[in-house]
C-alpha cells in the first residue's frame with residue numbers, strides 16, 4: 001500500500017500542498033484531477049522523492065520513504081516517474097533509449113523492447129533516432145521507457161498530453177490494461193476525464209493544494225459534491241432549485257449534466273434558446289432559464305430565440 005500522511009509543501013513561502021493524506025492499494029490506479037496549478041505535479045514529485053517535505057511522510061508497504069536529502073539520485077528503485085517534460089536521449093535510437101531501463105544480461109531484452117513498443121503502438125520506430133520523432137511519438141517512447149523496468153509504483157504526469165485523439169483511445173486502453181496485468185500501482189495526474197473515469201479505480205480531486213474528494217469514478221460522477229468536481233468530468237449546470245420548480249428543495253441549487261435535461265412538449269421549466277453547438281453525436285444547446293445560462297443535449301440544432309420546455313431525466 002502507498003500511504004501519504006499529512007504532507008505539506010511550500011514554494012517560496014507559499015504553501016502549495018496543504019496537509020494531504022491518502023492511501024492506495026497495490027495494483028490500483030488512482031487518478032489525480034483538479035484545475036491547473038492545484039498541486040498535482042508537486043504531489044507526484046514529493047511522492048517520487050524529488051522534493052523534500054518538512055512535514056509528513058510517504059510510505060510504501062509500511063516502509064517510510066526517505067526523500068531527496070538521503071539519496072544522490074532522486075527516486076526510489078521500485079518507483080518510476082514520468083514528468084510532463086519527458087527526458088529521452090535524442091541522438092540514440094528508440095530501441096537504445098528503452099533499452100537503458102532493461103539489463104543487458106536479460107536474454108529477452110529485444111523481445112521486451114518490442115513488446116513495450118507494441119503497447120505504445122510504436123513498433124515501426126525501433127531503429128529511429130529520437131531526434132527524428134514528433135512530440136507525440138517521443139511521449140509514447142518515454143512511456144515505454146518508464147514502464148520497461150516494471151516498477152511496483154508508477155507515477156505519470158499528463159501522459160497523453162501530446163497524443164492526438166485518434167491514437168489516444170487505443171494507447172490508453174493498451175497501457176492501462178498492460179499496467180493492470182502487471183499489478184503495477186499507478187498514480188496519474190491528468191486533465192483528461194476519460195483517463196480518470198474509464199480506467200481509474202479511484203479518483204482523487206484536488207483544489208488549492210488540498211484533497212477535496214476521493215472516491216470511485218461512478219460515485220464521483222453520479223453525485224458530484226459541487227460544481228467544481230462535476231465540471232472536471234463534463235459540462236455541468238448549477239441551477240437554482242426554484243427555477244426547476246422543486247417543492248421544498250433540500251438544496252438551493254441542483255447540479256445537472258446536459259444529458260439530464262430533455263426537451264418535452266410542455267412542462268413548468270421554460271427556457272429560451274441562445275445557441276446550438278454541434279458535438280458530433282448531438283447538439284449542445286445553450287439556453288436561458290430565468291437568470292441562469294444552462295446547457296442541454298438535443299439531437300437537432302434549435303433556432304435562436306425559440307422557447308422550449310424541459311424535463312429532468314432521473
Ligand SMILES: Nc1ncnc2c1ncn2[C@@H]1O[C@H](COP(=O)(O)OP(=O)(O)OP(=O)(O)O)[C@@H](O)[C@H]1O
Nearest residue numbers: 011012016034035036037038039040041042043189
Ligand atoms: N518551481 C516552482 N517554484 C515556485 N512555485 C512553483 C514551482 N512549481 C510549481 N509552483 C507552483 O505550485 C503550485 C502547484 O503547481 P503544480 O505544477 O503542482 O500544479 P498542477 O496541478 O500540476 O498544474 P498543471 O495541471 O497546470 O500541471 C502552482 O501555484 C505553481 O505556480
